Amino acid sequence: MAEIKELRCVVGGCRYAPDEVRYTCPKHGELGALDILYDYDRLRAGLDRDAISASAISDCWRYKPLLPLAADAIVPPLAVGGTPLYAAPRLARHLGLERLWVKDDGANPTGSLKDRASALVLARALELGIGIVSTASTGNAAAALAGLGASLPDMKTVIFVPAAAPAAKIAQLLIYGAQVLLVEGSYDDAFEICMAICAEAGWYSRNTGVNPFTTEGKKTVALEIAEQLNWTAPDVLAVSVGDGSIISAVYKGFRDLIELGWLDKMPRLLGVQAEGSSVLAQAFLSGAAPEAVRRGRANTIADSISSELPRDRAKALRAVRSSSGAFITVSDEAILAAIPTLARLSGVFAEPAAAAALAGLERAAKEGLIAADESVCLLSTGNGLKDVARARQAVGAGRRVAADLDAVRQALNEARLL
Numbered sequence: 001m002a003e004i005k006e007l008r009c010v011v012g013g014c015r016y017a018p019d020e021v022r023y024t025c026p027k028h029g030e031l032g033a034l035d036i037l038y039d040y041d042r043l044r045a046g047l048d049r050d051a052i053s054a055s056a057i058s059d060c061w062r063y064k065p066l067l068p069l070a071a072d073a074i075v076p077p078l079a080v081g082g083t084p085l086y087a088a089p090r091l092a093r094h095l096g097l098e099r100l101w102v103k104d105d106g107a108n109p110t111g112s113l114k115d116r117a118s119a120l121v122l123a124r125a126l127e128l129g130i131g132i133v134s135t136a137s138t139g140n141a142a143a144a145l146a147g148l149g150a151s152l153p154d155m156k157t158v159i160f161v162p163a164a165a166p167a168a169k170i171a172q173l174l175i176y177g178a179q180v181l182l183v184e185g186s187y188d189d190a191f192e193i194c195m196a197i198c199a200e201a202g203w204y205s206r207n208t209g210v211n212p213f214t215t216e217g218k219k220t221v222a223l224e225i226a227e228q229l230n231w232t233a234p235d236v237l238a239v240s241v242g243d244g245s246i247i248s249a250v251y252k253g254f255r256d257l258i259e260l261g262w263l264d265k266m267p268r269l270l271g272v273q274a275e276g277s278s279v280l281a282q283a284f285l286s287g288a289a290p291e292a293v294r295r296g297r298a299n300t301i302a303d304s305i306s307s308e309l310p311r312d313r314a315k316a317l318r319a320v321r322s323s324s325g326a327f328i329t330v331s332d333e334a335i336l337a338a339i340p341t342l343a344r345l346s347g348v349f350a351e352p353a354a355a356a357a358l359a360g361l362e363r364a365a366k367e368g369l370i371a372a373d374e375s376v377c378l379l380s381t382g383n384g385l386k387d388v389a390r391a392r393q394a395v396g397a398g399r400r401v402a403a404d405l406d407a408v409r410q411a412l413n414e415a416r417l418l
């Protein structure tokens with residue numbers, strides 16, 4: 001376990017004692033997301049990376065010494081994290097790169113990286129003695145909370161999702177037995193409603209950009225990538241961005257390792273947004289401060305990165321700017337096309353929002369943002385089975401054939417297999 005030293009506001013550097021504030025900075029409101037910081041000298045003195053590498057625990061709890069939990073904290077029993085990092089030489093060649101890895105976070109228990117945040121938030125709720133945890137979500141954060149909540153006795157979860165979320169995601173929530181409210185509005189509508197009800201009812205809020213434990217949970221993906229690369233960082237890490245919470249957490253994970261002296265550099269973070277939901281990319285390009293970011297439009301097939309007002313905007317802009325990274329936007333057509341490209345050249349089936357990272361890499365490589373000899377990690381954030389309708393849109397419904405050998409032979413002949 002890592003003892004929290006202080007909470008620090010990303011906007012004004014305001015500092016708080018560990019138990020002083022639960023969500024965002026009282027002075028800077030919702031924009032003032034908090035960083036959970038540790039006494040790094042003390043951590044370094046008591047722990048080294050070899051001890052982590054020797055851990056017999058293969059899921060994200062192998063990093064418990066770097067997480068804000070008591071050593072004996074109860075955590076959900078499902079195996080969150082410990083996801084594979086695949087070398088992807090054919091995909092690298094497609095991009096004109098020499099070295100590329102795909103981190104497949106779609107392999108998590110509920111199919112997305114969001115499990116990492118939900119697992120830590122639920123563990124924290126147990127520490128706080130709160131029995132109801134709630135979130136608004138475009139789908140994956142909700143599925144993660146519902147699924148991991150269902151793995152614990154006596155834990156209730158209440159979910160607010162847009163009624164238009166993909167069918168598989170809604171089915172997941174209902175299957176896990178969460179209390180689900182399908183809000184007839186946007187994700188942003190669901191978010192505001194959830195925030196208000198959590199405050200009113202005293203439930204623990206897992207909401208992105210609000211609860212600092214979400215960042216700490218998601219940072220474990222960066223810790224894993226560094227360890228899987230033998231305690232080095234790639235030159236560039238590409239990740240899709242909606243609310244900006246994942247990219248912020250990736251930054252925090254690498255930052256913690258650098259503070260500990262376990263890693264010597266921060267990768268350049270490439271944030272990929274859909275053209276139709278690109279508030280952060282625009283703010284980055286115009287050099288805007290987080291305070292100046294205004295609500296925009298959100299219209300993309302990649303529902304997991306659809307956000308009118310990215311909730312973790314302050315942390316996300318900091319992550320990209322201080323890593324000398326960049327934001328890039330991609331069209332829905334490019335996102336759809338990236339799904340089969342990723343699957344066929346690496347074997348990883350990603351949902352649209354996750355495949356967007358590949359579409360962004362394609363564009364970044366073409367525009368010279370990445371040199372051929374740089375090492376690159378593509379973070380695939382969610383499983384392709386989450387949104388089969390969009391996957392079918394990319395590849396069609398498949399070829400039908402009569403149950404007849406001659407017809408089959410002819411079809412195989414046309415496919416040049418016979």
Ligand SMILES: *Cc1c(COP(=O)(O)O)cnc(C)c1O
Nearest residue numbers: 140242243244245246304381382
């Ligand atoms: C949530 C999510 C994202 C975007 O993460 P943000 O923290 O909102 O930027 C990307 N891909 C998938 C699959 C997600 O579920």
Ligand SMILES: [Zn+2]
Nearest residue numbers: 009014025028
């Ligand atoms: Zn503040």
